[in-house]
Amino acid sequence: MAPPFVISGDVAASSVKSAPATGRVASVYSEVQSSRIDHALPLPSVLQNPFQIVEGPPSSAAGNPDEIAKLFPNVFGQPSAMLVPNKVDTLSSDQKLRIGVVLSGGQAPGGHNVISGIYDYLQDRAKGSVLYGFRGGPAGIMKCKYVELNADYIYPYRNQGGFDMIASGRDKIETPEQFKQAEETAKKLDLDGLVVIGGDDSNTNACLLAENFRGKNLKTRVIGCPKTIDGDLKCKEVPTSFGFDTACKIYAEMIGNVMVDARSTGKYYHYIFILFATTQLRTDHVLIAMGYEEFAFSILAQMCSSILYTLLIVKVMLVHNLCFAAVVRLMGRAASHITLECALQTHPNITIIGEEVAAKKLTLKNVTDYIVNVICKRSDLGYNYGVILIPEGLIDFIPEVQQLIAELNEVLAHDVVDEGGQWKKKLTNQSLLLFEFLPPAIQEQLMLERDPHGNVQVAKIETEKMLIQMVETELEKRKQEGSYKGHFKGQSHFFGYEGRCGLPTNFDSTYCYALGYGAGALLHSGKTGLISSVGNLGAPVAEWTVGGTALTSLMDVERRHGKFKPVIKKAMVELEGAPFKKFASLRDEWALKNRYISPGPIQFMGPGSDAISHTLLLELGAHA
């Protein structure tokens, strides 16, 4: 039989060793992509005219200033820098700068515009400067892998999503050897400055680089830029991180669509049950992929000591098959900003905010009961459907779980985990009880290999499975008691990848461009160890403020592997903050009445196209 499909083309080149450039070809862009390339970006007026830099008072740290001062002797305490209009430019436009830029960590919509902003600054204010893009993240700095960026190279990436202009990476510059490599690159390229576009860890790394370069008397200065869709890298002077706006709007579009779907579904409409497994590769998934689950089940039905529990769950899940609840789990590691923002945009029936769970010291049972109470009350009202938002990493907010994880971290650091379970005797009673209460897969996940900081990897814990399981069990209990008469069919969604590489919104496009342009100005004026800060974001773009904030002022120390390390404190959802308060004042109404909002697809023109996130608006004091 002839080959079914023939792949033509010259593919003999198996000698190619490294990944080739993936340069974009604007000629194959979609109409919307094309229209975005030439979308004109407004600049804050301070960047359109001559400016000077004004400094504030010396800064401190977010916590443990003495420790931070010790760790950063050369850059600690720097004042904030603010660009203010001036009659004449205070910076020489004759100075030719040699600047590097690197994308670090996960992608966020707008990264390309930061680079465009730096480039345009150099073109506008320091003609003849050179901009190098380090390829593949911080590893590109260490290995001196770079590309010289010019107008043609940058053009097709303007206002486009992704990080593919120079790609990103998750490597860190940590060891003395690695710092040495970075120094060598800085010297080799004769760099005046480096812009690190990244999240909290990457900006911490940027500050360590700034400290190191200054300590070694290198002329290379380092400026950070706040990137993360999670929205947890922010402070007074950095009102938001880029990418958050776009990602939330993409998730909110999909949540809104699912809501309309749920509402459109009559009570007797049958949905297919879809269960999304969201952990990384493990043997359990291999087993599933192998198709042995049915078989496995019948074996387990005879062998498991927990068989009664198993059968109960099976029964529950077979009984509850007539209505619909979407359990939507959102990216966001520790902070629940995305979940909160999406809730404010869409009004789901149930939203769990991790920070509240932590602050109120809720147990898994409390959270389960809350969900079940709403389901039962909605069922009484005739609504046998709903939408539930849960942040990824929820489990990490539950104090009893945190306590268990802390104890497990200790055990794993110092003891051998024996098959017989003798190690469990090291746990306190409360933690042992909880551990035994958890389903085996969750137990397994808690024991899995740790992240590079030695901590439990929350992203691997299948929160939504655990919650669905607990909710189903509780509902069955109430059904038997006669206090719940509804039926529902659960369906989980995991929204993640779709949001991190979307076309940036007008807000993210403009914000990133200003961040990059401002970073250029900071480097031009000789600043180092600052994070590019663009503020007054509720006002028209012309009135946005531009400056830099000492990275050390965002830092605290954290114990990792038994040592103190500097970290930029993650900005968590504040329960006393306006966004949470607004949500808290409305959630009861959202729970029982249907107040669903469908934000629709991101618009680049016309109504809604210049909207900024509810969280940001509320934090800025407006009423979103």
Next chain:
Amino acid sequence: MAPPFVISGDVAASSVKSAPATGRVASVYSEVQSSRIDHALPLPSVLQNPFQIVEGPPSSAAGNPDEIAKLFPNVFGQPSAMLVPNKVDTLSSDQKLRIGVVLSGGQAPGGHNVISGIYDYLQDRAKGSVLYGFRGGPAGIMKCKYVELNADYIYPYRNQGGFDMIASGRDKIETPEQFKQAEETAKKLDLDGLVVIGGDDSNTNACLLAENFRGKNLKTRVIGCPKTIDGDLKCKEVPTSFGFDTACKIYAEMIGNVMVDARSTGKYYHYIFILFATTQLRTDHVLIAMGYEEFAFSILAQMCSSILYTLLIVKVMLVHNLCFAAVVRLMGRAASHITLECALQTHPNITIIGEEVAAKKLTLKNVTDYIVNVICKRSDLGYNYGVILIPEGLIDFIPEVQQLIAELNEVLAHDVVDEGGQWKKKLTNQSLLLFEFLPPAIQEQLMLERDPHGNVQVAKIETEKMLIQMVETELEKRKQEGSYKGHFKGQSHFFGYEGRCGLPTNFDSTYCYALGYGAGALLHSGKTGLISSVGNLGAPVAEWTVGGTALTSLMDVERRHGKFKPVIKKAMVELEGAPFKKFASLRDEWALKNRYISPGPIQFMGPGSDAISHTLLLELGAHA
């Protein structure tokens, strides 16, 4: 401890028996939703002016016309009706019509606009008419559950997604008792006409209703409207079904985002493996939800006779963990229109079109080899990532699988399936070999309960798991042979719900409005048993044609439960059609070079906002 969250509001009303109205409140709409309500919809010029109806020659059937004629003695052979401009209106504007409308089956963006179109027709051309919306699908007709639609009721749903204005349902009017109920409703409401908005099955049902009403000398006439995101209800006079345009654009947006994500990911970037399980509730998923997979695996490792195969797969999946391929599985039951359209919009590396697999009589191994060949060649070129599109229901296109299913259908209809496997002796050698080759879960799925037509439920078969499994195995083989040196990390996505309830595109909004307005005209002129047909869609809206096509002309007969039943033939992807030919001419380039296109979010204004689907454009003879 105090309840963690308090749900306030008056929820004592457990006496509420049926699902309440979920009426929308436009005041809580998003900015984009609000802006869409008042979006002005252009009408084809023939609908803006006086018209008359011109008829064509008598029609036949898509197959077995004699059988169809016997099944539809009263409506078979009707000519197509075409609205053409006239000096004066030929229909009396004094006639007050009593019309019902029903949404049937799964949701598709634009349904609300069909209803708006009918309503506006009646307001414009038959003032004083009444429009009833049957609630919850055809069951609403049988139970006479309806709401009288007026301007205020309809207003918030204009240009909005979902089917929640009157909700939908999947019930069918099939038995003599059910037809009797429908007659009673028609008489009780004194209906002049009924518009059935649905897919192929629902329009078949509409025709049976038309036949039945005419046979009983009822005045109630029935007109269908072509609804399905699958795009498989179309013919020469009905160029597309509504919802297809919007759904494809939503999926294409997400595919485009995932593509940018894949391309942005450097070779050494580690992704979390996410495996989405997409079948409905079954014990295997309960097992997974229970968290016993790890345990199950260790038991199975000692007990399974196929253990070597199991271990091989485990090894393969652990080895291939360094790069990324997105396996995107799209809704679409039997026809691959959505997959083809999304491929034309986004240019993935690999696209499987079910109809081609069927036509070329490919085996599962052929498909696997094709995918693996592309992966290996891309790896040689340094691209260790990719995007693969696979239509849901792929397995149903594979002839050897079809043969197996046919044999299984026979066995299940006539034999007892014994545990010992004696029943397998009824299978042919080829089918038995294939059956034994399949993973147990797939075997199980093939034996599961059938759909209401007695057929294997393709949607329950986890095609992507089976394919991933086979691809991984083949790659491992090649790795051991030395012909493949790459690494990849697979990640599956399932796009479904997000697309069916999105805000309709400009195209779907306008198209649906014309379909509904036209349906009003057909009922006004006394037509029955026709499907509303709007054509010339490549031209400006003013030039669109409007008319109706005999539903019997779309029909053939099919053997269901051993009896002949009329069915509207699903329109499959035609391998000689322009859309497939264009795809086939480009796929080799897409496979090895990166030609990814990111369509971006649906726009309602500005560039791209009036685009129509590539498939439709190509079928109309344009060069998309």
